[in-house]
Amino acid sequence: MDITRRRLLVLLPAAAVAWKFVQAGTPEAAPNYKMTEHWWAMLIDIPKCIGCGSCVRACSQENDVPEGYFRTWIERYHVADWKIERPEVESPDGGKQGFPPNEISGGKNFFVPKLCNHCEDSPCTQVCPVGATFVTPDGVVLVDLGCRYCVQACPYGCRFINPKTNTAEKCSLCYHRITKGLTTACCEVCPTGARQLADLKNPKDPIHEFLKTHTVQVLKPHMATGAKVFYNGMDGSVR
Amino acid sequence: MVIAVIAFVVLRAAVVPHSFGEYGHYRGDAIAEAAARPVVHAGHDVCEACHTDVFDQKKLGKHVVIACETCHGAQLKHADDPATIKPAKLDTTILCARCHEANSAKPKTFPQVVSADHSGGLACDTCHQPHRPKIEDTAETKSKPATEAKK
Numbered sequence: 001m002d003i004t005r006r007r008l009l010v011l012l013p014a015a016a017v018a019w020k021f022v023q024a025g026t027p028e029a030a031p032n033y034k035m036t037e038h039w040w041a042m043l044i045d046i047p048k049c050i051g052c053g054s055c056v057r058a059c060s061q062e063n064d065v066p067e068g069y070f071r072t073w074i075e076r077y078h079v080a081d082w083k084i085e086r087p088e089v090e091s092p093d094g095g096k097q098g099f100p101p102n103e104i105s106g107g108k109n110f111f112v113p114k115l116c117n118h119c120e121d122s123p124c125t126q127v128c129p130v131g132a133t134f135v136t137p138d139g140v141v142l143v144d145l146g147c148r149y150c151v152q153a154c155p156y157g158c159r160f161i162n163p164k165t166n167t168a169e170k171c172s173l174c175y176h177r178i179t180k181g182l183t184t185a186c187c188e189v190c191p192t193g194a195r196q197l198a199d200l201k202n203p204k205d206p207i208h209e210f211l212k213t214h215t216v217q218v219l220k221p222h223m224a225t226g227a228k229v230f231y232n233g234m235d236g237s238v239r
Numbered sequence: 240m241v242i243a244v245i246a247f248v249v250l251r252a253a254v255v256p257h258s259f260g261e262y263g264h265y266r267g268d269a270i271a272e273a274a275a276r277p278v279v280h281a282g283h284d285v286c287e288a289c290h291t292d293v294f295d296q297k298k299l300g301k302h303v304v305i306a307c308e309t310c311h312g313a314q315l316k317h318a319d320d321p322a323t324i325k326p327a328k329l330d331t332t333i334l335c336a337r338c339h340e341a342n343s344a345k346p347k348t349f350p351q352v353v354s355a356d357h358s359g360g361l362a363c364d365t366c367h368q369p370h371r372p373k374i375e376d377t378a379e380t381k382s383k384p385a386t387e388a389k390k
Binding site: 033035047048049050051052053054057058061062076077078097098099101102104105109110111131132133134135136137142144172175176177179180182183185188189190191192193 | 259262263264265266269270272273274275276277278279280282283304305306308309312313336337338340341342343344345346349353
């Protein structure tokens, strides 16, 4: 189609209207926050975790998580010397009130905090037929309503159906906080620094030095989910 | 055929949210909605701006690294309206035990006690000042001569 002077006169106002529409649909996550400048992750330093449950309580308060459901939780592992493949795992009330003294002696005992792994290639977003769960341009897996298919697809068991809203719910990496320059509620209250929010796109973030100098793993690496919750000092028995 | 195409275009425009597909196969506005949720934990910087006396105490002990809301819970409402909304009084018998009760799964270097043997049911703040818990560091013992403080 040739652009004549007459057609241009007609097209220009139409383009202006269309551009306004495009701008109106561009959500500003928070003032001064640019999604393209961040790529969020978390570091969990298992040898520092004391299983106090502060992260679970803070998450519940921050995100109004229903009683008995958890966006983050703590597991206590007991690995007997001769049962490395079959660890005993417990998480009473998600570890929200801490853990009772461990009666079992021998073997290894340790805590493992868990949450959504905010996978780059997450199975949960891939199975969603309507785009109700997705990876944001800054690397956070969010939920916008939900039909339950994703709950089954998550290999880490991080999703649940909120009984109040009847929709899928999970850790949002406190998206309402990190976009305002705050850390997540769980990292804010962790008394030993076992949880650290990390921005992989920020070259000054201490995570880069930590990843270089420590042996760090992700959960279920064989599933190639691109998990972004990195665990330091994780025993091979952790599932 | 033309009517069917027009009907499809009109219906699609009516049903699909306008921001769908902006960043990918999802509703773009959902990101801004997630970011707009209210914050509940104020963060230690906000607490320390007013409670400088407590922060000065914390700086002298190991609990300096612990955020206020780890023990006191979410306090943004209190920060917004400190005159009306007051934080609840805490029970140190429960609170301190969550971190310091002996448990074989805790790191060996972390200070742990069996509270039944250590305090015999007494509240921890009977002897320890929670913001600066090491007893030897308290002002009274420091002001006294070393021999007297050890008694």
